[in-house]
Amino acid sequence: MNGGDAVSGIMEAEYIRRHHKHEAGERQCTSAVIKRIKAPVHLVWSLVRRFDQPQKYKPFVSRCIMKGDLGIGSVREVNVKSGLPATTSTERLELLDDEEHILGIRIVGGDHRLKVTLLIASSLDAFAFWFLSRSY
Template sequence: MVITGQYDGTDSSEYDYIRRHHKHEVRENQCTSSIVKHIKAPVHLVWSLVRRFDQPQKYKPFVSGCNVQGDLEIGSVREVNVRSGLPATTSMERLELLNEEEHILGMRIVGGDHRLRVSLFSLTHTHTSQTSALCDDNYSADSNYSSIITLHPEIIDERPGTLVIESFVVDVPNGNTKDETCYFVEALIKCNLKSLADVSGRLAVQDRTESIVGV
């Protein structure tokens, strides 16, 4: 589910979480959006993946590795290695926010060898043509991309689940509209969140199985 910033009939709790935790200062030449994902796994399992700023490859399918500068504190910078086949090989990202109690992580892209400083590591082959359209010479290297991801407990099918919300703000490239830019970035984030749901779901099944065996 994608929320563009105005109330559209979305569940009131989701809207409240977005209003509380996903505040971005958006300039005229920028776009912003929030993506919602319901995951059939408890918060502590999902957070165990999301909080690892030093190991995004645990659930981001197009990350091959990561090196971190710093002690995993606010201001730490990671160099993400992107898998071959994408229009980038590295992305430099700074940890802006980490709240262990409320399960919040914020980051900003501060460098890399791609023209579009967004989460290219979450790209799928389906979106290759869209990437080409946005990674042209008219796009500034300083796209001011930042994102916030929050996790919230909920019940799904009578089991502990997690509501995941990820929001972003990014510059709109010259020659592209806000809608085009948002659509592109949303597609990238959706890919990451789908993978997060898959990995978390497997961990949840494993956790339940081990609990039964241990009885």
């Protein structure tokens, strides 16, 4: 493991500890992904924070219908393009922190096994990186 991987591992563990509140129960699992993006964090966050437009950064989303005022507790119905193991997802906005660049979504319905998605856009060396945590 090089120095960058060690930093990523420490950051991942810290973000999970601080932000991922879902406790995996029996017969559940969690996963985490970190991806560096060569773009300023403010630019990346301006796309990701739009709970009403996930298709702007998720190419597999074909349609999004909002219920609510885009505040915490708002719900979106997402249709997924064919070829994926799901066709629909009903998601509630749980957390939107513009200062820390954190978007938390709880899956409340749909034809898949996801339960919680936590998306964090942060910066390291002036570039954005994603931390994505999911529970199944």
